[in-house]
Every structure is written in C-alpha cells, then in structure tokens.
Amino acid sequence: xxxxxxxxxxxxxxxxxxxxxxxxxxxxxxxxxxxxxxxxxxxxxxxxxxxxxxxxxxxxxxxxxxxxxxxxxxxxxxxxxxxxxxxxxxxxxxxxxxxxxxxxxxxxxxxxxxxxxxxxxxxxxxxxxxxxxxxxxxxxxxxxxxxxxxxxxxxxxxxxxxxxxxxxxxxxxxxxxxxxxxxxxxxxxxxxxxxx
Ligand SMILES: Cc1cc2nc3c(=O)[nH]c(=O)nc-3n(C[C@H](O)[C@H](O)[C@H](O)COP(=O)(O)O)c2cc1C
Numbered sequence: 001x002x003x004x005x006x007x008x009x010x011x012x013x014x015x016x017x018x019x020x021x022x023x024x025x026x027x028x029x030x031x032x033x034x035x036x037x038x039x040x041x042x043x044x045x046x047x048x049x050x051x052x053x054x055x056x057x058x059x060x061x062x063x064x065x066x067x068x069x070x071x072x073x074x075x076x077x078x079x080x081x082x083x084x085x086x087x088x089x090x091x092x093x094x095x096x097x098x099x100x101x102x103x104x105x106x107x108x109x110x111x112x113x114x115x116x117x118x119x120x121x122x123x124x125x126x127x128x129x130x131x132x133x134x135x136x137x138x139x140x141x142x143x144x145x146x147x148x149x150x151x152x153x154x155x156x157x158x159x160x161x162x163x164x165x166x167x168x169x170x171x172x173x174x175x176x177x178x179x180x181x182x183x184x185x186x187x188x189x190x191x192x193x194x195x196x
Contacts (some may be wrong), residue, residue, distance in 0.1 A: 005053075006109055011156065011176060013117030014066055015078040018150030025114055026051060026082055026147070032110040033086070033103035044092035045103055048133050051082040058132045059083050063144065064123035068165040080119070085129070087139040100142045107145045117150035124164035 001009070002098040030047045038044070050059055056079070074080070086103050088096050108118045121144045129141055154166075154174035166176045 001111070003109070004178070006112055008156075010112050010150065011115060011117075011154040012119045012172075013148070013150045013152060013178070014074055014119050014147075014174075015150070016080050016117065017151045018077060018079075019081065019133040019149050021051065021082045021111075021116055021147050021149070022173055023049075023051060025111065025116060026084065027045040029110045029145075032106040033084075036099075036102045036106045038099050038102075039093075039096065042093045042096070043099075043191060044089050044096045045099055046087045046089055048085040048087065048135070050085070050133075052121075055132075056080065056083065059129065062125035062128040063121050063146070065119075065121075066166075067123070069168065078151050079148075081148035082146075084145045084147065085133060085141055086145070087135065088141045088142050089139050091138045097142070104143050104145055111145075115149060116147055118148075118184065119146045121146055122146070128136060 030049060033045065033047065034043075041103050050056055060079055084107055086100050087098065088094075093099075104120045108120065111118050124141060124144060126141055129135070133141070135141060141161050152174060154176055157175045159177040159179055164177055164179075166174055169175050
C-alpha cells in the first residue's frame with residue numbers, strides 16, 4: 001500500500017479488539033515519531049508508552065472521547081490496548097505544537113500499516129495524568145495516541161451542508177464528513193484580485 005493509500009484508509013478508531021499490540025510495533029511508532037521533522041531540529045519531544053493492562057486502566061478514566069457523540073465513550077470491552085503520550089520537554093522548547101502533530105501522524109500511520117488503529121486524544125485530564133505517568137516538572141503532556149486493533153470501520157463521507165460533526169448512521173457505522181477538495185485547494189492564488 002502506498003503512503004497515499006494508507007492516508008486515505010486511515011480513520012480515527014474508538015472501538016478496539018481486546019488483543020495486545022506488540023511492544024516492538026509500539027517502539028517502531030515512537031521511533032518514527034522521533035526521527036520525524038522538527039522545527040530548528042530542536043527535537044523537544046519525549047514519549048511515554050503505556051501497554052500494561054493495569055496502567056491502561058489507570059489512564060483511561062482521564063481521557064475524553066468523541067465529543068460529537070453525546071454520552072458515549074468506549075465500553076470496557078472496546079477500550080484501547082495501548083497509549084503513546086507525546087510530551088514536550090520545556091527545557092528544549094517551550095511549545096512545539098507542529099512537531100507534536102507530525103509525531104502523532106507518524107505514529108498513526110506506522111501503526112495502521114500493521115493493522116493497528118488509533119485515536120489521537122487532546123482532551124486529557126493533564127493534572128491526573130501527570131501523576132499516573134510520573135511526568136517530571138519540565139515536561140508537558142501535549143497529545144496522546146490511543147491504539148489497538150480496530151473493532152469498527154468508520155467511513156469518510158462528503159459534507160452535506162455545513163456540518164463537520166461525525167455521526168453514527170442507522171447501522172451504527174461512524175460517518176466522518178470531510179470538506180470537498182475543490183473547497184480547500186487553490187492553485188497559484190487563493191482568488192482573483194476582485195475578491196481580496
Ligand atoms: C489534535 C487532535 C486532537 C483530538 N482529540 C480528540 C479527543 O480528545 N477525543 C477524540 O475522541 N478524538 C479526538 N481527535 C480525533 C478527531 O476527532 C478526528 O481526527 C476527526 O473527527 C476526524 O476523523 P478522522 O481522524 O477519522 O479523519 C483529535 C484529533 C486531533 C488531530
């Protein structure tokens with residue numbers, strides 16, 4: 001599969017099979033994040049991988065899921081089997097949101113290439129997780145990627161109207177609206193001068 005095909009195939013997964021994710025794959029995910037692009041090559045990111053069942057149980061309550069699906073979060077039989085936390089070491093750089101985003105995408109794609117689905121999670125209880133993960137003072141938790149073999153197959157759909165909210169259809173399949181290419185791609189200039 002080409003990288004383009006993998007990117008088209010990737011959808012956020014929020015329901016997971018209860019089957020462990022191999023540690024060597026988790027390590028390769030972090031390695032792919034480690035060697036990714038970094039502004040000024042400062043490389044301020046560090047990672048905490050959680051894969052032991054007891055530690056997974058400690059993490060889950062401090063994560064928030066699917067804001068557009070009211071009152072839903074993964075049930076006990078569909079929770080992630082591993083988590084990769086992306087930390088920013090403030091001693092190296094105060095804030096590195098772009099490095100973090102690139103790292104998260106590298107993790108998702110390396111995992112998906114081996115059949116493992118993921119959900120990037122930004123809604124985290126930072127104070128609680130700092131304690132669970134023993135994060136030192138000079139590091140901030142930025143994003144987390146939850147991982148596991150998929151137990152759902154969300155689909156990408158074109159947007160109808162203005163809503164970007166994902167939803168479950170009558171079969172329970174998650175439908176994820178995407179803006180049309182023609183609405184976001186501008187060749188050479190955004191618009192002719194008369195509209196600026
Ligand atoms: C920076 C960032 C933060 C996100 N935070 C959450 C989150 O806290 N909880 C969640 O369920 N999904 C979260 N997501 C997943 C998005 O909801 C998802 O990417 C979006 O709905 C599009 O779906 P797709 O990834 O299948 O294209 C986040 C994604 C990104 C990039």
